Structure formats: structure tokens, C-alpha cells
Amino acid sequence: MPYTASDWPISAALLQFSNSLEDGRHVNEAGVEHWASVFAEVRDAGFDNVDLFDGWVRPGDLTARQIEDFRKTADDIGVGLPAISVVRRSVIDVEHGEDNLAYSHRTLDAAAALGAKVVSVGLHQALTEAQKRQLWFWTVDGYQDPYDRETWNRAVARLRELGQHAEDNGLILSLEMYEDTYLGTADSAVALVTAIDHPAVGLNPDIGNLVRLHRPIESWQAMIEKTAPYANYWHVKNYQRDEDVARDMYVAMPAPLESGLISYRKAFEIAIANGFQGVICCEHYGGDGLSVSASNQRYLREQILPRTADYTPGKSRVRQN
Template sequence: MPYSADTWPIAVALLQFSSVARDGTKAQDATPDRWAAAFHQVARAGFRSVDLTDVWVRAADLLPARLSAFAEAARSEGLSTPAISLIRRSVLHASRGDENLDYSHRAIDAAASIGAGVVSVGLHQELTAEQKEQLWFWTVTGHQDPVGDPDMWARAVTRLRELGRHAQEVGVLLSLEMYEDTYLGTADSAVHLVEDIGLDSVGLNPDTGNLLRLHRAIDDWRDVLERTLPYANYWHVKNYQRDEDRSSGRYTAVPSTLEGGVISYREALDIALSCGFQGVICCEQYGGDGLSVSGTNQRYLRSVLPETNDYVVPQSRRLQRAPDRADLVRSEPQQHLS
């Protein structure tokens, strides 16, 4: 049954939560009551769902009992956990590609264990030293996947297909996050990658905000979404105010609310619905009180999503909603080798 404005699963990322508390306690090692305190803030911001973003706690690295306690801490605050996003864990990393691949497999098993239907991964890598010195890291060019390298492209296809097959085995969707200067950095390249992988369990996370914020010429956001949303099975949403002076080559961008930025999410959602998108939406925000801004963004999204669920959902090219968890027959987690 199609979602309505009230029932659409809208989660929030945990980018504003530090991996180390002010008293030096690592979130990874925290007690469940401290996890619950953070989730309480998420619930107070108006959310019913949360993306277990791994910059705060790495669900993939929690032992089974701790993982269960982590998920229960979210549930105790009335939150569902529909997704886990892995940040800067590229399987193409020159020295840690194998490690990141293994970590991604563990994340898929963790998602299946706690009933999260989506694992979002990307090909973006760690910030460079120069990027870390900036107020906004995207003002400096970071890692770039090699253009025109057939061996590296094949490696991306092979490794992401391996993850996609694992995800399919345990009833989870794998979503590939768009990010500049990677093989997921343009609409055409991202679609090409998904089509080369060739699994219904693998789709796109068309995080167009990652491209909009660049201080250089960019593709039109409408064109990007028209091309990628038919393949989307998860969606990070954020927005930026942007100014361009093409005659001098000057471009600037700063974070904004969804309502106040360059992307019209009213129009973007129309495109998504026309493509049959029925996936989880996740609000992300950089700078300031990002959690509160994300809460504002959720209210805006619900104000422009369909009020009822009596609309027709076009047939999509990709599986966009995870299977009903009750219908899954899960096998024991397997060892997946690169």
C-alpha cells in the first residue's frame, strides 16, 4: 500500500552526535542508557525513525548482545531503525578496501539482525588534511575515483555486487550513495554502476545535496533526480543555498533548510512519486543544531507529501521497499571473503 504524508518513513541521520562524549566516553562503548538519552533527543525533535549512522556508533562492530541493546535503546524511545548508513567506507580504498568490504558485510548482518531494511554505502573516502581545515569540507576537492580505469570500475562492480547478493540473502536493500568525484558522482555514472551490478537488491541513494554544495559548476538538480530516482531505494535529503557567478567562475554554497534551499523538494517529491519511489527518506544536516533543523525539514516534507495513500504507484525499475520482515527466512550470518 502506498505511503501517505503521515505514514511515510522519514528518518534522521546522526551526524550531530559525537563519537566521543565530553567526558571522554566513546559512544561505541557507552551504556544503553546513554544511547537511549541520545535517542530521546531524536524523539523530542519529532522523529519516529532513525538512521543508525555509523559516525556515532558502529552497529557493525557491536557484539550480538550489545547490538540488541542498541536497537532496544532506540525502541525504548519509540523509534524504528529502518536504515544504517556507512560513511566513508569505500570498498575501493587503496589500503583499507578489504577491511571496508568486510565491515560492510558485518553491517548488512547487523541490519538484518535488528530489522533495518536498508544499508547505505558509498565510494567516498576519508577527508583529506586540507579538507579538515576548512569550515565546510566540500570547498576543497577530496578523493577522486580514477576516471576511465576499467580495472577499478570492474572492482567496484564486483565488490558492490558481492554486498548486494549478501543483502538479498538476508532481505536487506543495498543503497549506493551519490557523492562527487566517485563512480557515484554523476547521474549517468551512478545509473551505469547500478545497471552493471544488475541486482534488484541494489539501488541508488540520490543524495543530490552532496553535489549541489560544490564550489564549482554542477549539473542541474532536476536532471540528476529525473535520471536517478527511478533507481532509488533510499534517499538522503538536504539542501543548500547556492550562488553562482559563471562569468568569473565563482561558486558558493552553505547549508539551508529543505524549504529554503536551491532544490525545490516539492518538485523533487513529485519526480520521485512519478518514478514510483516508496523508500525511506532520511534527513541530513550540517552545521548548527542539525537535529532541530532536520525536525523542521521533516515537518516540511510531510506538508508536501500526498495526504492520502489512494494514488497509483508506477512500476519502478528497482525494488524500493525492503520485504516484509515477517516473511523473511534468514540463514545464519556467513563469512564473506573479498
């Protein structure tokens, strides 16, 4: 049976939660009481599920005992852990690529132990010092993947390797779109996932990462139409955007799903017609991001997602949940 508005798995991103404790320790070392407080806050905001964004906790660096405690804590609070997002751990980073690959493998094992369904990875790298000084880091150019066949082939091989590990663990792998990487345009993202050619590997069409750029972009609808046949997980967020092409001026800032440039009504229509039945993760930068994400979940359930299961999704080109 296809998902409906009432049972579609929607998770909360944990962008607003720090990975450092007051005493300087990483959140991995915080223990059950701290983890429980975060899960309770997310649950009380209205979410049944959490995306274990590794900017908060690093599942790939948890011990077996910590993983057991972590899963039990989530169960006790009453939140599911369907997804893990690995960020800024590019497997083709010149200096850290091999370490990031090993960490991604550990994360896939942690995901299986935690009962997750999907792991999202990307090719974006650490923020530059210039980006860290900005109110919105995406207003300054960061790392850019090189235009050479050797690096492209390395990305294909390493991501295919992760895809096979995901399949062995009963998971799917999703590749997050992000500017100036091999996943930085719809055409390039489709070319990469097609080159990887593994049924457990699809795309996370996080086109919000591209709509927010202060430069010319492809239309959001074209990006969705190209990537939807390969979508198997989805970070959803939105931005208001203004363009004055004659003056070469482009401005964007975060907005709730229903009031930004991207029409998620149309985007989900396109995605479902192309077979999308993946976990959805609500993100929002700035302010009370958790509350905005919660309102975004309500918008999806009350206005956008199918109310009944009497519909037939299209045929996806990749494996769904």
C-alpha cells in the same frame, strides 16, 4: 498500499552527535544510558525513526549482546531503526578496501539483527587534512576515484556482492551519490547501478552532496530525472547556491529543504512518478542540525508528500521497501 504523508518512514540523521565520549572511548562502548539519551533527544525533536549513521555508532562493530541491548534501547525509547548509513568506507579504497568490504558485510548482518530495512553505502573516502581544516569540507577537493576499468570492475563486483548479502538478509542496499566517485554524477551513478544489475541494489540520490560544490554542476532536476528510476533510499538536504559563471565563482551553504536551490516539491513528484517508496533520511550540516532536520520533516509531511493513498506510484527499476 503506497505511503502517505502520515506514515512515510522518515528518519533523523545523527550528524550532530559525536562518536567519542569525554573519556575517549568510542560510542559503541557507551552503553544503554548514553544510547538512550541520544534516542530520546531525537524522539523529542519529533522523529519516530533514526538512521544509524556510522559516524556516530558503528553497527558493524557491535557485539551480538550490544546489538540486542541497542535494539531494546531503541524500542524502550520508542524510535525505529529502519536504516543504516555506512560512510567513508569505500570498498575500493586502495589501502582499506578489503577491510571496508568486511565491515560492510558485518553491518548488513547487524542491520538484519536490528530490524532495519535498508543499508546505504558509498565510495567516498576519509576527509583529507585540508578538508578537515575548512568550515565546510566540500569547498576543498578530496579523494577522486581513478578512471580505469579494473577499479570500476572491482567496485561493481564488490557492491554486487554486498547487494546479494543484503538480499539474503531481507534488506536492500542503496548507493549514496558523492562527488568525484563513480557515484559522483547522475550518469555515472546510473551506469554503476546498471552494471551491478541486482534487484536489491539501488541509488540514494543525495544530490545535495553535488549541489553544494563550489564548481559547475549539472542541474538538480536533470540529476533527479536520471536517478529517480533507481532510487530506493534518500538522504534529503538542501543548499542555497549562487553562481557567477563569468568570474568562475560558485558558492553554496546549507539551507532548510524549503528554501534551498532544490525544489523538493518537484523532486518528490519526479521520484514518486518513477516508483520511489523508500525510507527518507533528513540531514542538515551546521548549527542546530537536528532541529532543522525536524522542520524539514514537518515540511515534507505537511507540504510535499501525498496526503492520501489514492495514487499509483510509477514502476521503479529496483526493489523498494
